[in-house]
Every structure is written in structure tokens, then in C-alpha cells.
Amino acid sequence: MLAAAVHLEMGAGMARRDVLVVGAGPAGSLAAREIARLGGSVLLVDRAEFPRWKVCGACLSAGALEVLESVGLGEIPGALRAEPLETLVLSAGKRRVRLPLHGARAVSRSAFDRALLDAACESGVEFWSGARAQLGATDLEYRHVHVSRESERVEVRARVVLDATGLGRGLTPARGENGTVRAGSRIGLGAVLSDSTYPVAPGDLHMVVAPAGYVGLVRDESGDLNVAAAVDPSALHGTRPDRVITSILSSCGLEPPRGSVVSAWQGTPALTRSPAEVAGERLFRLGDASGYVEPFTGEGMCWAMSSAVAVAPLALAGADHWEASLTAAWSAHHAAALRTARRLCRVLTPALRRPWLVQGALATLQVVPGLATPFVRRAARPPETSLAYSA
Ligand SMILES: Cc1cc2nc3c(=O)[nH]c(=O)nc-3n(C[C@H](O)[C@H](O)[C@H](O)COP(=O)(O)OP(=O)(O)OC[C@H]3O[C@@H](n4cnc5c(N)ncnc54)[C@H](O)[C@@H]3O)c2cc1C
Numbered sequence: 001m002l003a004a005a006v007h008l009e010m011g012a013g014m015a016r017r018d019v020l021v022v023g024a025g026p027a028g029s030l031a032a033r034e035i036a037r038l039g040g041s042v043l044l045v046d047r048a049e050f051p052r053w054k055v056c057g058a059c060l061s062a063g064a065l066e067v068l069e070s071v072g073l074g075e076i077p078g079a080l081r082a083e084p085l086e087t088l089v090l091s092a093g094k095r096r097v098r099l100p101l102h103g104a105r106a107v108s109r110s111a112f113d114r115a116l117l118d119a120a121c122e123s124g125v126e127f128w129s130g131a132r133a134q135l136g137a138t139d140l141e142y143r144h145v146h147v148s149r150e151s152e153r154v155e156v157r158a159r160v161v162l163d164a165t166g167l168g169r170g171l172t173p174a175r176g177e178n179g180t181v182r183a184g185s186r187i188g189l190g191a192v193l194s195d196s197t198y199p200v201a202p203g204d205l206h207m208v209v210a211p212a213g214y215v216g217l218v219r220d221e222s223g224d225l226n227v228a229a230a231v232d233p234s235a236l237h238g239t240r241p242d243r244v245i246t247s248i249l250s251s252c253g254l255e256p257p258r259g260s261v262v263s264a265w266q267g268t269p270a271l272t273r274s275p276a277e278v279a280g281e282r283l284f285r286l287g288d289a290s291g292y293v294e295p296f297t298g299e300g301m302c303w304a305m306s307s308a309v310a311v312a313p314l315a316l317a318g319a320d321h322w323e324a325s326l327t328a329a330w331s332a333h334h335a336a337a338l339r340t341a342r343r344l345c346r347v348l349t350p351a352l353r354r355p356w357l358v359q360g361a362l363a364t365l366q367v368v369p370g371l372a373t374p375f376v377r378r379a380a381r382p383p384e385t386s387l388a389y390s391a
Pocket residue numbers: 022023024025026027028045046047048054055056057058059060061064131132133134164165166167170171187188189190228229230268271286287288289295298299300301302304
């Protein structure tokens with residue numbers, strides 16, 4: 001299952017495909033696999049060389065595990081020895097509360113994304129690594145995409161393009177076409193460290209909340225410490241990412257991790273954003289590229305993979321015969337599927353910026369921990385993946 005069929009030659013000039021998927025994160029790799037399994041010819045490209053790490057809390061929620069199971073990939077977490085998570089340790093100021101977690105697992109993004117990519121390649125997906133894509137024009141039959149790798153340039157003509165490029169500039173080169181970033185949005189920061197003595201036990205997920213942001217700490221399948229944070233960009237002015245993390249941890253009486261660096265500090269663009277449109281002519285956006293809130297509930301991969309499963313039949317229908325109703329169908333599905341899931345994050349986002357509120361909530365949970373159960377269960381549920389569309 002975890003074969004290494006990754007590098008393929010791009011060749012030169014022009015290529016035609018049913019579907020081009022840009023971005024080999026959980027959204028892109030799973031969408032490409034599902035389309036290939038439905039019989040489509042799929043080209044998947046990513047600007048990165050794999051395996052690659054990315055900023056993430058590394059937690060597969062129970063909902064994410066359910067989505068994997070539903071597409072026959074339920075064995076991946078076990079094969080990767082993903083660490084089962086049993087306890088959520090929430091800290092703010094002097095308050096700390098331990099809550100039971102159900103069904104989530106921790107796994108490094110380098111291993112997990114590589115496994116999904118391998119599964120896609122095994123289903124017949126063609127993959128170009130180190131290949132950066134930029135959206136071009138449409139004609140009557142195709143969407144054109146310019147793909148470049150080092151000095152090579154290829155124009156890919158695809159009947160349908162999936163934008164699974166995650167946060168950031170996406171496929172659209174021009175400023176102003178990438179949608180909106182919410183004012184005051186936090187950014188992501190993360191690294192993997194090999195501090196075996198740091199007081200985070202395997203199976204514990206620590207969330208440390210402070211005025212400047214929050215930090216998640218978890219041990220991955222190798223026992224390394226995955227550190228991921230959402231912070232106010234102003235906290236980074238004139239200082240280094242590790243110092244921002246140190247100050248958030250010390251506000252709760254915790255020392256900074258001291259081990260050697262396994263994956264170096266990385267940042268993300270602003271987290272809370274929405275694209276100008278989730279679908280356009282011969283184009284669907286999915287995963288973080290279709291909009292993101294904040295990672296506190298650890299559901300991003302679940303949303304990304306749910307949208308991948310849902311978009312596959314639509315992409316195939318569009319490759320066969322494009323019509324404008326496909327755009328409307330995806331926009332409607334996307335809004336309905338993620339409305340409830342993202343509402344929780346929207347409520348939490350301003351609350352997390354009020355330390356007195358968080359500390360008050362933790363004081364209450366210290367007395368009645370059961371009050372957190374509905375929240376933890378809700379966060380674990382996957383969004384609806386079925387799509388009522390008939391061509
Ligand atoms: C601090 C933090 C903590 C988080 N914690 C969790 C968590 O614990 N659990 C969870 O489920 N989610 C978490 N998330 C969210 C999760 O990381 C994302 O939701 C998830 O990675 C989205 O997957 P994706 O496939 O949409 O995008 P990505 O995983 O970002 O993949 C996008 C891919 O597109 C490629 N790409 C981009 N532009 C181009 C281009 N022009 N050409 C070619 N390739 C391109 C990139 O190289 C990348 O590989 C967290 C996020 C942050 C920031």
C-alpha cells in the first residue's frame with residue numbers, strides 16, 4: 001500500500017487530461033484517487049518534493065478517520081503507527097484541565113500526506129512533484145494551466161481543474177482574485193522537535209491558550225514533538241517563531257521544548273480567509289483553498305478529505321460534459337456541508353482572544369468536566385460528504 005511511485009517526468013510542451021488536480025495535500029491526493037477510481041484520467045501536481053512536512057497539529061480527528069474508512073483507506077493510520085489520542089490537556093494562565101478524547105490519532109504530516117499520495121498513485125494517478133501551477137484561460141473544451149518545474153514549462157489542458165492548493169495565493173496569479181482575508185486573522189507557526197523529556201506524554205494533546213495565540217503539542221508516531229500554533233502576526237514583529245511559542249508556553253508556567261529540530265520552523269499565510277469563489281468555469285476549489293477558519297478544533301484534514309470525496313463525481317461529470325450547473329452544485333454543497341462545522345470555529349475564534357473567558361471556562365470545566373463532552377463529540381463528527389447531483 002505504501003509504495004513509492006512518486007517521481008514522473010513532466011516532458012515538454014503541452015499535455016491533455018480529463019482532470020488536473022493541483023496540490024497533493026489530503027484534499028488533492030484523495031480527490032485525485034477517488035476520480036481515478038471512478039475511471040477518470042488524472043494528473044496531480046505539487047510544487048513540493050515529497051515527503052514534505054507542513055504546519056499542522058498532526059491530529060486526525062475521529063471524523064477524519066471515518067472519512068478514510070469510508071474510502072477503504074482505514075488501514076493507513078495503523079500502518080503508520082499513528083498515536084491514539086486519549087486526553088486533551090487545556091491550559092490557560094494558571095488553569096489546567098484534562099478531558100477525555102475519543103477516537104483521534106496523531107501522525108506526522110510528512111508520513112500521512114505521503115501515504116495518501118501513494119494511495120493515489122496506486123489507483124492510477126499520474127504525479128508530478130516539484131511542479132508549480134498557475135491558472136490560465138478557458139476555451140470551449142479545456143481549462144489551461146501553466147505548470148513549471150525548474151526550466152521546464154508545460155501547458156496542461158484539462159477538462160476540469162481542482163484547486164487543492166491549501167492556504168495562500170492559490171492558483172490565481174493576480175492580486176485581488178484570491179478572495180478575502182479576515183482582518184486580524186492569525187497565522188500558523190510550527191515545527192517538529194525531538195525532545196523526549198518534554199512533559200507531553202504519547203496520547204496527550206496539549207492546547208495552551210494565551211492572549212497572543214494558542215499552541216498545540218502532541219507526540220507523533222516517532223515520539224517526536226509536533227508543535228503547531230495560531231498566533232497574532234503582531235507577536236512576531238522583531239522576534240523569532242520559537243520565542244513567540246516560548247512566551248505562550250511560559251504564560252501557563254511551561255518551559256519551552258529544547259530538543260533538536262526535526263522539521264524547521266515554518267509559518268503560514270493568514271488563516272481566516274475565503275476565496276472569491278469556490279467554483280468557476282471548469283474549476284472547483286476544495287480543502288483549505290476553499291476557505292479556512294482557525295485550527296483550534298483540529299478538523300482541517302477532515303474537511304479537506306470530505307470535500308475530496310464529494311467533489312470526485314462532480315469533477316468526472318464535468319470532464320465528460322461541462323455545464324454551468326456544476327458550479328452552482330459545488331457552491332451549494334460546499335456551503336451546506338461546512339456551514340455547521342465552521343460555525344463552531346467562528347464562535348470559538350473571538351472567544352479564544354479573551355483570556356478571562358478561556359480561564360473562566362477552564363475553571364468551570366475543572367469542576368464539571370462533562371460539560372465539554374458535547375463540544376468534543378461535535379468536533380469529531382465529519383461533515384456531510386454525499387452530493388445530490390445528477391448530470
Ligand atoms: C497551526 C495549525 C494546526 C492545525 N492542526 C490541525 C490538526 O491537528 N488536525 C487537522 O485535521 N487539521 C489541522 N490543521 C489544518 C490542516 O493542516 C489543513 O486543513 C489541511 O492541511 C488542508 O489540506 P489541503 O489538502 O487543503 O491543503 P494542504 O495540506 O496545505 O496542501 C496543499 C498543497 O498544495 C501545494 N501547492 C500550493 N500551491 C501550489 C501551486 N501553485 N502549484 C502546485 N502545488 C501547490 C502545496 O505544496 C501543498 O502540498 C492545522 C492548521 C494549522 C495552520
